Each structure stands twice: as structure tokens, then as C-alpha cells.
Amino acid sequence: MTNEILIILTLSIIIVTSPFVSRVLKIPTTPVEIVLGALAGYAGFLHHLHLFEVIAEFGFLYLMFLAGTEVNLKKVLKTPAKLVRRALLYMGILYFLSFLATVNLGLSNIFILIMPLVSIGLVAALAKEYGSDLPWIELSIIVGSIGEVISIVVLTVASATFEFGLDIQLFLKIFYLIIFIVLMLVIFRMLRILFWWYPEIRTHLMPYADNLEQDIRISLSIFFVLIAAMLYLDLELAFGAFIAGIFVPTFFEHKDKLPEKLSSYGFGFFVPIFFIYIGSTFELESLLIDGLIIKALLITALMIAIRLIGALAFHSFMSFKALMLFGLSHSMPLTLLVAVATLAYHEHSIDQFHYYAFILASLFEVIITMVAIKVILNPPRLLKKIFTT
Numbered sequence: 001m002t003n004e005i006l007i008i009l010t011l012s013i014i015i016v017t018s019p020f021v022s023r024v025l026k027i028p029t030t031p032v033e034i035v036l037g038a039l040a041g042y043a044g045f046l047h048h049l050h051l052f053e054v055i056a057e058f059g060f061l062y063l064m065f066l067a068g069t070e071v072n073l074k075k076v077l078k079t080p081a082k083l084v085r086r087a088l089l090y091m092g093i094l095y096f097l098s099f100l101a102t103v104n105l106g107l108s109n110i111f112i113l114i115m116p117l118v119s120i121g122l123v124a125a126l127a128k129e130y131g132s133d134l135p136w137i138e139l140s141i142i143v144g145s146i147g148e149v150i151s152i153v154v155l156t157v158a159s160a161t162f163e164f165g166l167d168i169q170l171f172l173k174i175f176y177l178i179i180f181i182v183l184m185l186v187i188f189r190m191l192r193i194l195f196w197w198y199p200e201i202r203t204h205l206m207p208y209a210d211n212l213e214q215d216i217r218i219s220l221s222i223f224f225v226l227i228a229a230m231l232y233l234d235l236e237l238a239f240g241a242f243i244a245g246i247f248v249p250t251f252f253e254h255k256d257k258l259p260e261k262l263s264s265y266g267f268g269f270f271v272p273i274f275f276i277y278i279g280s281t282f283e284l285e286s287l288l289i290d291g292l293i294i295k296a297l298l299i300t301a302l303m304i305a306i307r308l309i310g311a312l313a314f315h316s317f318m319s320f321k322a323l324m325l326f327g328l329s330h331s332m333p334l335t336l337l338v339a340v341a342t343l344a345y346h347e348h349s350i351d352q353f354h355y356y357a358f359i360l361a362s363l364f365e366v367i368i369t370m371v372a373i374k375v376i377l378n379p380p381r382l383l384k385k386i387f388t389t
Helices: 002-025 029-043 050-069 073-077 081-104 110-114 121-130 135-164 168-197 200-205 214-233 237-251 258-281 284-288 292-314 320-329 334-346 352-377 381-388
Strands: none
Touching: 002 029, 002 258, 029 258, 029 284, 029 352, 050 121, 050 214, 050 237, 050 258, 050 334, 073 135, 073 237, 081 110, 081 135, 081 292, 110 334, 121 135, 121 258, 121 320, 121 334, 121 352, 135 168, 135 237, 135 320, 135 334, 168 200, 168 214, 168 237, 214 237, 214 258, 237 258, 237 334, 258 352, 284 292, 284 352, 292 320, 292 352, 320 352, 334 352
């Protein structure tokens, strides 16, 4: 009971103080929450109780849900074929460069799977901070959605491979995943036809004047139903949460403020708990392990570099500055990176040294990338003078 009270008080203090610390240090809130979580864990204020882990997991799933609310499937399906081809080229470049880096640097084959991971969970945080109407954020969300599906498929297959090996269970899980994706496409198509013929259904489900918060209730009901479906099929829960989020802007466009309402709940409470938990799982004593920081920085540098190079696939769409911001926005696959590293470690595909290296790299990526984006968008006076002379 004492540990539970201590965790509640510590979480409350970090959630309240992190925005103030962020303003003072002039860095985004997310890395502040991660670092404060690590410090609190090291000081013994945060313990790994089951309830804490469950709430943190919910925070992660809610973050993926919010990432989905940034994606309007109708607009994505209208994406020009040229842009889709560039997105696939971008993902191909990421995997090709990861393969080259892994072979030339003598790294474990697991790096080929991990380094190209794309997650738009933290892109949602960027959209919250800088606005979702910026061209590089819009492109990041569209391309990231394609990359996220590919990454989660890779994560699901990797998870099944670690668990079952090349067994019938692996192919069964892949089959379930394909069935789920096809079923979701069919449901999206049926709902689109239904709402086209009977548009009044939208306003009955989510009325304009909604003093019962019906829009929140229905959104979260979709969220929980798809989480339950993924649990039943034993598939990656994050994928279900992401798909659930897509329902909101795709079929309830008249509630244009709904994603913002859902976001305020998430970023005000659940999502910070997830980031604090991630920080608390990293043992600061491991920083003393010889070569760990160098290895983590190498992973960070490689993951950022391949995305900046891959971003050149969109050179005809944006300016060089926007390309840099786009590449950086995909350089924080924190959630998927931690998930795959944890799976690989538990199944003995990587040792503890590389597990810590991946966790530390995930923190470095968030901190370095968030700060870099902030500097590029609001360069200090010295940089302004350099660029103007």
C-alpha cells in the first residue's frame, strides 16, 4: 500500500511539474517526462507494480489511438498514386539502408527489423504542439500511417517468430492478421456506403448539441471493442488502437473538435504516465556499462540518418528544411522500438547489453529529435545570423 501511495504521489508531481520544467529548459514535455521518470525510478519513488504497468500500457494504447485520429481514411485513399509510390520507396530505402548498415558494421540481424520501424505515436505529439496543418506534419502522418502498418505487421510477425519459430502457429497468426486487415477494409467500405445513404445516422450517434458527451463514449467504445478483438485474435494491441482512432475523423467529420477533446484527455493524463513509466524502466546504473552509451548513440545516429536520407524520396514535394523536419518526425519510433527490443530480449535474440542499448537509444532519439525540430523551427539568434549571411 505504501508503494502504491508513493507511485500515485510521484506521478502526480511529475505530471504537474513537467510542463514547467519544459518551459524553463525550453525543450518539449515528452523527453522531460521520460527523464524525470528515470530519475524517480532511480531514487526509488517509482516501483514496477502491476497496476502502474497496466495504466502505462493503457497510456501507450491511447497514444496509438490518438495517432489514428490524425488519419482521415477518406483523404488517405485519395492520396495521389505518385505519393503512395514515394511512400513505398521511402520504406524500401529504410530497409535497404538498415541492411547495409547491419552487414557492414557486423550487427545482429535483429537490427534489420528494428532500425526501419516507423510509428506516428509521437507525430501526434508533434501535431499537438506545432499544429497538424503544417505540410511536413501532414505528409509525416500520411506516410507514417503506411509505415506504421508495415512496422506493426513486422512486429506481429517478429513476435510470432520469437514465440513459435517457423511453426504452423506463425503462419496462423499471419493469417489472422490478414483476415483482420481485410475485415476492417470491408467494414470501412460498408460504413462509408451506409453514411452516404443515411447521413443523419452520424448526427444521431454524435449530435452537434451533445451535453451527454456521447461522442467521447462512442469513440472509446470503438477503442475498447477493437482492443478486445485484438486480444481475442492474439494480435498486436497497438494496431487495433490505431485502427480505432481512424474511425473518428473518417466517419464523424462533423465533430471536427472531437480529436482535440480526445487528445486533451490523453496528453493531460494517460500519455504522460506511459512516458514516465518508460523512463522508470531504464536502470541508470547501466550507464556505467562499458560501451553502452557509444552503442546507443550509434543506434540513434543510424536510425536518424537513414530517415533523413530516405526523406529525399520526397524532394519534389517539399523544401529541404521541410524534408529534414519530415525525416526527424519519423525518427522517434519509441513505442515500437521498446516493444520489439523487449520481445527480442525475452526470447534471447539479443543480450541484456543490446536491450539496454535499444532502450537508451529510444530515449536519445526522442530527446535529440524533439530538440532538433524545435531548433530548426525556431533557430537561435546565432543560427539565424549564419543562415542569413
